[in-house]
């Protein structure tokens with residue numbers, strides 16, 4: 766059994782789509798980033814990589830590489846899953862907390878949970894997505910833990 770921990774934050778930016786957990790959420794601003802800014806998928810990616818001590822998201826997809834400009838973060842998650850499988854593990858569960866002032870995540874939580882589960886190849890009851898409405902309106906933060914089983 767292995768446990769990984771991931772953390773990420775992105776600043777809000779007007780005029781870009783808001784993507785959280787591979788789901789586009791209707792909102793007047795999105796998250797800035799070199800890729801599509803999907804803060805949840807980035808934290809899960811780092812938690813999975815961390816669980817198998819396989820580096821972090823930046824070691825596979827350097828933000829300095831123009832190749833990843835505007836990239837769909839699903840690509841990052843798929844690489845992490847590949848590393849998990851190469852190390853001989855499977856995902857048992859993922860627990861994540863979004864920390865942001867707006868928008869409200871609760872109306873979208875089920876959809877995000879289902880999409881993340883689909884991406885991870887697990888059941889929705891193996892994925893927890895909760896949120897706390899805190900901090901400023903400038904940042905979206907995520908903390909995430911992933912448990913892997915042999």
Ligand SMILES: [Zn+2]
Pocket residue numbers: 773774775798802803804807808
């Ligand atoms: Zn990120």
